[in-house]
Amino acid sequence: MLGIEELKGNIGITKTTVECPVKGCNEKIERQRKSFKREEKFKCPVHNIYISPSTFEYQSELDNLLWKDRADLDLFKMIKTVKRGEKKIVKRPESRIARERSEDAVTWNVFRFLERNNLVEKTLSPIIGVPLKSSEVIYWSYSQKENSSWSELNKARKEFGEEIKRSSEPDVIIKTDNTLLFIEAKLTAGNETDPSNKSSPKKYENGGNNLFSKVFKSDYKTIAIDEKKYELMRFWLLGTWIAKQQGLGFYLVNLVLSEREKDIEAIFKRHLYENQRTKFIRITWEDLYQQILNSGSPGIDEDTMIKYFRNKTIGYDGNGRLQKAFSI
Numbered sequence: 001m002l003g004i005e006e007l008k009g010n011i012g013i014t015k016t017t018v019e020c021p022v023k024g025c026n027e028k029i030e031r032q033r034k035s036f037k038r039e040e041k042f043k044c045p046v047h048n049i050y051i052s053p054s055t056f057e058y059q060s061e062l063d064n065l066l067w068k069d070r071a072d073l074d075l076f077k078m079i080k081t082v083k084r085g086e087k088k089i090v091k092r093p094e095s096r097i098a099r100e101r102s103e104d105a106v107t108w109n110v111f112r113f114l115e116r117n118n119l120v121e122k123t124l125s126p127i128i129g130v131p132l133k134s135s136e137v138i139y140w141s142y143s144q145k146e147n148s149s150w151s152e153l154n155k156a157r158k159e160f161g162e163e164i165k166r167s168s169e170p171d172v173i174i175k176t177d178n179t180l181l182f183i184e185a186k187l188t189a190g191n192e193t194d195p196s197n198k199s200s201p202k203k204y205e206n207g208g209n210n211l212f213s214k215v216f217k218s219d220y221k222t223i224a225i226d227e228k229k230y231e232l233m234r235f236w237l238l239g240t241w242i243a244k245q246q247g248l249g250f251y252l253v254n255l256v257l258s259e260r261e262k263d264i265e266a267i268f269k270r271h272l273y274e275n276q277r278t279k280f281i282r283i284t285w286e287d288l289y290q291q292i293l294n295s296g297s298p299g300i301d302e303d304t305m306i307k308y309f310r311n312k313t314i315g316y317d318g319n320g321r322l323q324k325a326f327s328i
Contacts, residue, residue: 001063002049002056002100003311004324011320013053020044021316055315061098064105066304067112075106075144082149084169085139092166103187104140106325107171110288111137113305120158120174122287123291127152128251128285130179136174152246156238161203168234171255172236180248184232185255185284187325191264192228204234208241215240219272232268232280240278249277258284258327285309289328321325 002022012019013031020027022044030041032052041057043050050057059062063074068306073083097104112121121132136145143150149164150173157167172183184191195201205212205220215237216223224230236252243250254264265282289309292302312325 001066001308001313003308003313004322005144005311007313007322009322011053011322013320015288017055020047020049020051021086022047022323034211046238050254053316053320055100057100058098061105062103063287064098064100065085065306066109067116072112072116075112077145078144079139079142082142084165084167101188101325103171103185103189105311106285107185107186108139109308110305111139111172111290113301117299117301121176122295123172123288124181127287127291128181128253130249130251130280132174132176132179134177136175141169141173142169150293151261152242153238155245157243158209159203160234160238167236168231169327170235170239175248178248179245180239180243181251181253182235183195183253183255184235186261187257188206191232191254192269193231194228195230198225204237207253208237211241211244212237215273216271217273220247223271226270227267229271233271236272236280243278250279252280254280256282256284257325258286286326286328289326 006023007021008023011021012028016031017028018031020029025044025046027044027046027101029044029051030307033043036050036052036055036057038050038057043237048059053246062068065072074150077241084156096102097108099105111120114123120135120137125132136143138144138150141149141153153168154164157164162168170182171185172181174181174183201220201224210218216233220233223233232254239252242248254261258266261282265280274280289306292305292309309326309328314323314325317323
């Protein structure tokens with residue numbers, strides 16, 4: 001896996017070419033424009049990575065994953081059977097998970113580490129401020145216990161008029177004995193999203209016995225369209241509904257880089273009805289790193305995880321300068 005230690009601090013970019021970002025490589029590749037393409041003319045023949053002026057993509061998505069034991073790969077394969085967008089990826093020779101700045105790859109690498117090492121509760125409890133016990137980790141709606149898309153999420157999707165194949169999908173769901181967490185992870189993308197069909201709010205406003213008016217202070221148009229918090233709105237609505245059905249507390253967790261989305265709590269909370277057991281909170285990747293660093297569980301996995309945090313990059317800026325992912 002390529003990171004700060006392996007990549008050039010600056011790359012040469014002209015109107016027609018881009019320099020391979022790997023240290024010691026003199027290859028210059030035809031410059032991509034607009035959308036990223038996995039084509040031979042954009043691939044470094046030495047390092048087998050597809051290059052653009054701002055980022056690169058590995059030949060295989062496995063090159064971007066830390067955990068590749070048989071159990072990990074079996075789980076990853078099953079996740080892809082329910083994860084939105086994966087059927088498209090199967091049909092076309094591309095995978096966003098193979099991209100250097102993939103949020104999905106970072107999410108898998110960090111949360112699979114926590115699960116593999118029984119550190120989910122120990123890491124998240126002090127950050128969130130809630131004692132977590134007996135946690136089940138659900139990646140992109142795939143329930144390991146049910147060996148399929150999580151049934152409770154599917155019930156919520158149907159309750160609010162969503163099609164299963166085009167529906168709300170938290171990056172990570174953590175269900176414990178008394179708390180439900182929806183974790184929406186962001187790396188380079190922000191929280192501004194709006195509906196593709198603004199004239200069709202599905203059943204968000206009246207599903208769940210008009211739950212919308214009980215969990216939101218503002219109306220649908222204000223939240224989803226005017227303020228472009230459509231994705232967070234859906235997660236808050238579906239998550240509170242599931243938690244109510246299950247008798248659980250609910251936390252919608254926005255996981256972001258420490259230097260980004262600093263005001264997201266203030267922005268989104270003004271639309272919400274919260275209580276002691278139902279909250280929206282912002283946490284950072286750097287918070288997770290610090291907890292892992294202080295976990296007191298040294299070993300091969302932890303060493304790999306710490307190095308990953310320190311070495312991770314998120315592409316090159318407009319001046320061809322390498323950007324470090326985390327402020328650590």
